[in-house]
Amino acid sequence: MLFTDSLFIFGLILLFLLYFLIPQKYRWMLLLAASIAFYAYSGWTNLLYIAATAVSTFFITRKIEKMAGAAKDEVSAHKSEWSRDEKKAFKERAKKKRRRWLTLLLIFNFGMLAVIKYGAFTMQNVNSIIGWFGEHGTLPVPNFLLPMGISFYLFQTMGYAIDVYREKYPCEKNFGRLALFVSFFPQLIQGPISRYDDLAKGLYAGNGFDAERVQLGVQRILWGYFKKVALADRILPAVTLLISDPEQYQGMYALLGMLYYTLQLYADFTGGIDITIGIGQVLGIPIAENFQRPFFSKNITEYWRRWHITLGTWFKDYLFYPISVAQPMLKLSKWSREKLGKNIGKYLPVYVSTIVVWFVTGLWHGAAWNFIVWGLMNAVIILISERCTPLYSRFHKKFAWSNTHAYDGFQAIRTTLMMGCLRMFDCYRDVPLTFKMFGTMFYKWNVHVFWDGSLMQLKLTAADYGVLLAGTVILFIASLLGRKGSVRKRIWDRSRVLSCCMTVTLLLIVLIFGAYGIGYDSSQFIYNQF
Amino acid sequence: MANKKVLFSGLAMVLTAGVLLAAYQRLVQPKYMSDVVEGNLIADYYNSGKDHDVLFIGDCECYENFSPVKLWEQYGISSYIRGSAQQLIWQSYYLLEDTLRYEKPKVVVFNVLSMKYGEPQNEAYNRMSIEGMKWSGAKINNIKASMTEEESALSYVFPVLRYHSRWSELTADDFRYYFGAEPNFFSGYYLRADAKAAENVPNPTPLTDYAFSDTCWDYLGKMMQLCAENHIQLVLVKAPSLYPFWYDEWDQQITDYASKYHLPYLNFLNEDKLEATGIDFETDTYDGGLHLNVYGAEKLADWFGGYLTEKFDLQDRSHEPQLQAEWNDICARYHAEVDRQLQNLEQYGNVKGEA
């Protein structure tokens, strides 16, 4: 089910009404029921996967917590008898036992993901390796239907399990509540990947009706729909056309395709997140922000702190740091300090971890080489700019004009274009082809396409361009205004009537300027395949 | 107190949005005045006097081939054509159900060409056949039966969902006829006074399967049953249109069905009927044999009126004052339209009067 299905919209309205009508203590159960219904609608078998994750996580986190408690009791019981070293050794052993359970849980769940999402990819690659040796690769290539949102809920749940193991917070004792945390439906389509300590309190609170919150939440939902149906869905046919025929659409067409895709992905993904967070707001459930004006970033490192934030922080906390500070890594660092010099030894762990994290990030986005190359290219650019940081600061000290707003703007545009170019891997889904198409942008100067009417042959009419242009300007202005805090909140504080007018206007704009219904292909949100 | 205020604001917002959307919806719904005028046929019925002895249902072969004005002037038969472009058989059936909510004709005439379509065909024609209907169970069932895969029932309830993008295609007509269309038809008849001889009628291509689908037979059965329940005589006709081709294999199936259930079936393409009606495809069609022009439609009505009077004992009602008043108006408009089109033909070479 998609955000744009009429069934989803009706279901949502019904849920809102019911949620505020039933007693507070039953509200989280209603959410659980809605989440199960939502998920079951996408296929009964999918329900099995998510249930497996919820059940395994529930029992193992409880087990880990009990073991930790027992170990503590044991230590305090022998407080006087044991020496410090004995205590330390016991704690180590106990922690190792707990880690075994955690490892089991992680292997089970990520193993499930590996088989479902990456089974086919792995087998294909094994087959082609066999092919190098002159044999025909004939290993069976499995073909699973990817359960909706698996990469989102699985990462969210595993983050919770690791936190429980790290004793960051006590585990959830009620299975129903944990199941709600795992399956909270607005997050199943495009994320974000929430943290238990951020999300859970709101989920179970069953907050009552609050006019301001509901109004602002509804506005955020409508804003998300505006981005999604008026902009992303409108430009999608052009994007699809431009990447469907790389022989014909080269040079400036490739540039156009890159720019159109940038707008499409941004509007689609941030719009989906707006809908999710807006639903949360109506229900009184704070959900983590996933974007912070990413196209205003001055460099790629900053971009990745502001785009798909929850994925970035997940990888940072649960992959980047653990492997950076793992014993083998520290040993490697020590060894290289001695053999290769102090400087290399100092930075080696960062470099290795960065490359690993981006390899995995690429893989997270999809089981294909284009995503892996995309991830590694990100890593390369990030590492190069990290190395060049001293150069940059000298540059900024020397040239005063490089500290103006105009230069900031230039940097933002540069970053946006650079990310757009990297995203071409995502468009063409073929590594050599992407490089080739990127190349045509520089040697094929068919600039006449911009004024000879070719733009009108891209499944976009003048009216479509009008809406897209106006919409992009509106997004830009909203982003500028948003730097000083929520625009919706400021309007509400100034005048309730104005706020109500804005809600009505947003609704009308979505309905009138949305690209939905016959004539427009209803597209799947791009991110729900991941 | 605070709750009341919130409730009130909420309702005010919903209401405002509703009113604005309704106003917008009116603007973007097609007006069918200058182009594809056929889009207004179905809705036009509700403005009629709803006192008809003969009801025609079917596709363009109905509403372009029979002249109700001729039936009235010659035989005093009050008739109405509930026809629409590519009207599918279930649409005809539900239009019959719909019409029976207002009146009970003595004879229902169904044109059998639509037996060839067993599945929903085309969204645009669906819209034209269904949207004009007033809301009733018949309309809901019609929507359910007619929708193609890409359509959603909700957009029939709220047409703005279908036409919302028309803001970029609005014409002067959309504003001019905002509050309603002007009558373009004559008891459901679409009038054309020009002529284009049938010369190059394409040869029929053989089909792999000539059997009509079960869905069509079901609806024909339902139609027959509904007529029987209401003591209405059902008459099956195949109008004299040369194209789309009416295969002998199809004709045989209808003939067999008609004789099995003792229904009259008139195929106006048969030699004897063509001779009796006197239709001449040199002069009596305006588009090379697809549809009759007003001369052909009058010839057909002339013969058919005689047949109806003789077989089903229809009375001449031309002296009834109420009918008289209504039909005088229709006839006057009809003759004026013929004159207007002839004048345009003379002046511009086309009936529309386009320079």
Place this chain on the structure above:
Amino acid sequence: MNEIRETILEILQDLHEDVDFENEDKLIDKKILDSFDIVTLISELSNEFDVTIPADKIIPENFNSADALAEMIAALEDE
């Protein structure tokens, strides 16, 4: 404790010359140290002090100031 603190300050100053690490107590919250700095810092610290800093110690409270870092190292050495 003071010794630890001095060493930490040296390492920090090496990472960013132009930051007043002596007094700054919002190194993470103000985004002065990014994840790269943190990992580099950890690798340096474990090299200097012979402690292992597990991933679950990487929280803002432990990295916001030189004092906090020193306390964490002292606690880890103590374990």
